[in-house]
Amino acid sequence: xxxxxxxxxxxxxxxxxxxxxxxxxxxxxxxxxxxxxxxxxxxxxxxxxxxxxxxxxxxxxxxxxxxxxxxxxxxxxxxxxxxxxxxxxxxxxxxxxxxxxxxxxxxxxxxxxxxxxxxxxxxxxxxxxxxxxxxxxxxxxxxxxxxxxxxxxxxxxxxxxxxxxxxxxxxxxxxxxxxxxxxxxxxxxxxxxxxxxxxxxxxxxxxxxxxxxxxxxxxxxxxxxxxxxxxxxxxxxxxxxxxxxxxxxxxxxxxxxxxxxxxxxxxxxxxxxxxxxxxxxxxxxxxxxxxxxxxxxxxxxxxxx
Numbered sequence: 554x555x556x557x558x559x560x561x562x563x564x565x566x567x568x569x570x571x572x573x574x575x576x577x578x579x580x581x582x583x584x585x586x587x588x589x590x591x592x593x594x595x596x597x598x599x600x601x602x603x604x605x606x607x608x609x610x611x612x613x614x615x616x617x618x619x620x621x622x623x624x625x626x627x628x629x630x631x632x633x634x635x636x637x638x639x640x641x642x643x644x645x646x647x648x649x650x651x652x653x654x655x656x657x658x659x660x661x662x663x664x665x666x667x668x669x670x671x672x673x674x675x676x677x678x679x680x681x682x683x684x685x686x687x688x689x690x691x692x693x694x695x696x697x698x699x700x701x702x703x704x705x706x707x708x709x710x711x712x713x714x715x716x717x718x719x720x721x722x723x724x725x726x727x728x729x730x731x732x733x734x735x736x737x738x739x740x741x742x743x744x745x746x747x748x749x750x751x752x753x754x755x756x757x758x759x760x761x762x763x764x765x766x767x768x769x770x771x772x773x774x775x776x777x778x779x780x781x782x783x784x785x786x787x788x789x790x791x792x793x794x795x796x797x798x799x800x801x802x803x804x805x806x807x808x809x810x811x812x813x814x815x816x817x818x819x820x821x822x823x824x825x826x827x828x829x830x831x832x833x834x835x836x837x838x839x840x841x842x843x844x845x846x847x848x849x850x851x852x853x854x855x856x857x858x
Contacts, residue, residue, distance in 0.1 A: 554727070554836045555677045557630070557656035560704045562591030564629040567622035568685060569597040570609035571644075572664045573637025575686060577601055580634055583685030590701060595628055597621065608639045616643040623647070626655050630704065635686035636663030641738060644671050652677050658704065660684070662830065663758075666731030669835045670744040673729055680704070681731055681754070681824065682832035692828040703832040708852040711831050713785075713822040715846040718804040722817030725840045726782035728833060728850070730754035732825075737768045740775050749780040752841050752850075754833070756787030756825030762799040762806065765792065769810045778810060783817045783841035785848065788825030817841055819848025 560566065566587055568580060584594050597618030602610030609615055622631045633640075644667050652672075659668055660680040672679045680703055683696040699709050713719075729746055730736055733755045739745050757765060772778050789803045801809065804820055811818055819841065823829040833839075839852040 555653065555656045557658045557678065559706070560592060560629055563593065565593040565595055565627055567595045567597065567625070567628040567631045568600060568634055569615070569618040569622055569631060570600055570634040571615050571619055571668065572609065572633070572639035573607060573635055574603070574605065574609040575600065575634045580685040583688040586688055586697065590705065595622070595625070600634065607637075609634070612642050615639065616646050619643070619647055623649065623651050623657075628657065630658045630660065633659070633661035633665045633668070633684055635684050636661065636665055638664055640664045640667040641735075644668055645743060647671075649675055649677065660700070662824075663732050663826065664735065666735035667739065667744065669731055670729070670736070670739045670746055673746060673836050674744050678834055678836035680832055681835045683830045690828070695829040696831060699829070699831040703834065708834050708837065709831055711823065711833060711850045713819050713848040716820040717846055718808060719820050719843050719846040719848060720811075720816075720818040721843045721845065722783070722815070723840065723842045724752060724782035724816050726750045726752050726838065727836055728752045728754060728839050729835060731756065731835070733757040733765070733768050734760070737771055740771065746777070748777045750782050752783040752785060752839060753777070753781050754785040754787060754822070754824060756789065757792065758790040758826040759793075761793050761795050762801065762803065763795055765789075765803060766799065766801070766806045769806060773810050779814060781814070781816050783819070784811060785822045785824070785841065785850065786818070786820045787822045788827040788830070790826040817843040817848070819843050822848060822850070
């Protein structure tokens with residue numbers, strides 16, 4: 554895997570919105586924060602476009618914005634302003650080849666899972682982390698500090714609290730995944746991940762329990778759960794039950810689909826649509842150790858400037 558270099562004082566971080574639209578007020582706090590870190594900030598040309606009612610501009614505008622930042626050798630990392638929806642509409646049109654010679658991290662979560670998986674298929678690491686739209690929230694401070702450390706120092710050693718549903722064990726491999734819906738959306742596409750020997754991370758928001766079951770069933774049928782090195786369950790935010798009631802909790806649904814396999818499963822990991830949403834290296838090599846129900850994810854990549 555290609556590991557982009559760390560950022561330093563004077564490095565430039567670009568901001569683009571490949572999905573839902575944003576306003577200048579949405580990102581002001583993030584811009585000031587990056588500047589306090591000693592970074593220069595470059596805003597994509599169409600970042601505040603109103604040419605679409607939901608998306609941050611037309612497909613052509615959003616594609617041009619991300620491509621321009623990828624092509625610009627004076628931009629050293631790119632953070633996506635927010636998630637929502639829209640990345641999959643343009644991900645196959647993006648030319649990521651400049652990152653082979655001049656690697657730079659692309660950062661985000663939620664809808665940006667589509668970009669993470671595409672980059673992974675090309676052998677390029679990226680960063681699953683909080684985004685500018687969330688910087689103003691006081692509760693986001695640990696998430697923002699985690700992003701700073703992974704960008705400018707090294708990845709955090711991430712721990713989850715003890716959970717009685719977690720399955721003890723130890724596994725080592727590349728860490729991939731993100732939003733469960735977007736992982737499922739990648740099946741049958743050029744971004745479909747090879748999960749064999751990998752530590753898979755899943756998180757979700759605003760879904761019904763039976764839909765969580767359906768997506769995990771799809772992953773199992775596609776052979777994506779059988780040979781994992783480990784499974785991490787992040788925040789499962791605002792998961793609802795149907796009128797009839799599904800009869801299984803999220804934990805029970807996950808264990809139903811993994812009971813035949815022998816790898817560690819860690820619940821309650823601080824990643825996803827709640828805080829803390831700690832930054833982790835998508836495509837980085839790590840060890841997952843689950844002991845007495847508590848999970849620890851430790852990255853072993855050696856990153857140099």
